[in-house]
Amino acid sequence: MPTTYTDLISDVRKRTKQISLEELRRRMDAGEKLTLVDVREKDEWRAGYIPGAVSLPRGFLEIQVEQKLPDKNARIVAYCAGGTRSALAAATLQELGYTNVETANPGFVRWRDLGFPVETPPELSDAQRDRYSRHILLPEVGEAGQVRLLKSKMLLLGAGGLGSPAAMYLAAAGVGTLGIVDADVVDASNLQRQILHATSRVGTPKVESAAKTLSELNPDVKVVPYRERMTSANVERLFADYEVIVDGTDNFPTRYLVNDASVWLGKAVVHGSIFRFDGQVTTFVPERAARAIGMPAGPCYRCLYPEPPPPHLAPSCQEAGVLGILCGIIGTIQATEAIKTVLGRGTTLAGRLLTYDSLRMKFNELRLRRDPECPVCGPKPSITSYIDYEGFCAVG
Numbered sequence: 001m002p003t004t005y006t007d008l009i010s011d012v013r014k015r016t017k018q019i020s021l022e023e024l025r026r027r028m029d030a031g032e033k034l035t036l037v038d039v040r041e042k043d044e045w046r047a048g049y050i051p052g053a054v055s056l057p058r059g060f061l062e063i064q065v066e067q068k069l070p071d072k073n074a075r076i077v078a079y080c081a082g083g084t085r086s087a088l089a090a091a092t093l094q095e096l097g098y099t100n101v102e103t104a105n106p107g108f109v110r111w112r113d114l115g116f117p118v119e120t121p122p123e124l125s126d127a128q129r130d131r132y133s134r135h136i137l138l139p140e141v142g143e144a145g146q147v148r149l150l151k152s153k154m155l156l157l158g159a160g161g162l163g164s165p166a167a168m169y170l171a172a173a174g175v176g177t178l179g180i181v182d183a184d185v186v187d188a189s190n191l192q193r194q195i196l197h198a199t200s201r202v203g204t205p206k207v208e209s210a211a212k213t214l215s216e217l218n219p220d221v222k223v224v225p226y227r228e229r230m231t232s233a234n235v236e237r238l239f240a241d242y243e244v245i246v247d248g249t250d251n252f253p254t255r256y257l258v259n260d261a262s263v264w265l266g267k268a269v270v271h272g273s274i275f276r277f278d279g280q281v282t283t284f285v286p287e288r289a290a291r292a293i294g295m296p297a298g299p300c301y302r303c304l305y306p307e308p309p310p311p312h313l314a315p316s317c318q319e320a321g322v323l324g325i326l327c328g329i330i331g332t333i334q335a336t337e338a339i340k341t342v343l344g345r346g347t348t349l350a351g352r353l354l355t356y357d358s359l360r361m362k363f364n365e366l367r368l369r370r371d372p373e374c375p376v377c378g379p380k381p382s383i384t385s386y387i388d389y390e391g392f393c394a395v396g
């Protein structure tokens with residue numbers, strides 16, 4: 001049993017395998033699959049770390065290790081500034097059942113002096129670290145993911161039933177720029193479901209009301225209001241700056257414009273719609289968007305419905321009722337899809353239509369297939385310019 005610090009360290013060094021920085025560099029360059037664990041304090045980490053390392057300060061080692069290092073047989077190399085803390089950490093990891101742990105000796109200080117590659121973490125302010133701490137704790141988001149969200153730009157079509165919950169969660173999540181397209185003013189009959197708005201703002205433009213709610217919720221978010229209706233004349237201008245489109249409008253003219261623009265400009269579209277007690281969501285990921293975000297492509301809307309129905313067959317939706325809460329479910333699923341798309345995490349609803357029946361409380365899924373003869377996204381497109389379809393109603 002060691003009795004002094006010197007004894008303890010020499011005992012630990014005997015029990016843990018040490019590797020030199022040169023060897024570590026050589027193995028990294030050779031593409032060896034290893035998990036680098038940086039056990040220094042957070043402020044040391046912020047000043048720079050070895051590329052690819054996982055931050056696991058020694059003081060939190062036992063608490064966070066299972067979450068951050070789930071595989072107990074992974075090849076782990078721990079490092080600190082000089083090699084002592086990482087040796088102690090490596091001994092602890094072995095006691096916790098990790099079977100393949102090494103420690104770098106010396107550590108990061110020498111690594112930097114040798115001119116070996118160093119990465120610095122993306123910059124978040126202390127206030128942002130605090131605000132987004134529950135995101136940062138998720139390894140799938142982390143600081144890098146949060147910085148990505150803060151740099152992301154999403155366009156919401158409609159500040160109504162679906163746009164409201166979607167906008168609120170996207171703003172809360174720290175999506176840096178939220179464009180909102182809506183030409184309407186707030187009506188008292190909107191307030192049963194359009195939670196962006198308030199009784200005191202009946203009669204004011206929805207985009208203004210939305211901007212007020214969202215900037216109070218999160219001042220990190222830049223809200224860009226577009227008080228206009230989408231047409232073939234403005235769709236490209238509206239889409240140009242944004243990477244993901246969250247479509248909460250539910251009318252045929254807009255749906256086809258959004259689809260054609262998204263295919264031609266390469267934007268992912270998260271589409272939601274609601275009717276009475278039922279809702280549905282899917283994510284359209286055209287080929288070009290799929291390449292940009294590194295996710296699989298899926299069908300476009302015209303793969304499913306090449307042309308809108310004739311006006312006399314279109315559902316008359318002007319007076320249709322809707323369970324207000326339904327908007328919360330569908331709009332929030334849309335926001336989830338938009339966040340995943342930007343982060344490049346998980347599997348989107350590309351190629352799947354998720355349906356929700358609130359009365360029976362059932363979710364179902366329909367497979368959507370790409371049409372090789374699609375008039376827009378197929379190899380020989382027959383539609384190559386925007387079409388303004390007229391004569392359909394819209395659900396608010």
Ligand SMILES: [Zn+2]
Nearest residue numbers: 300303374377
């Ligand atoms: Zn298509």
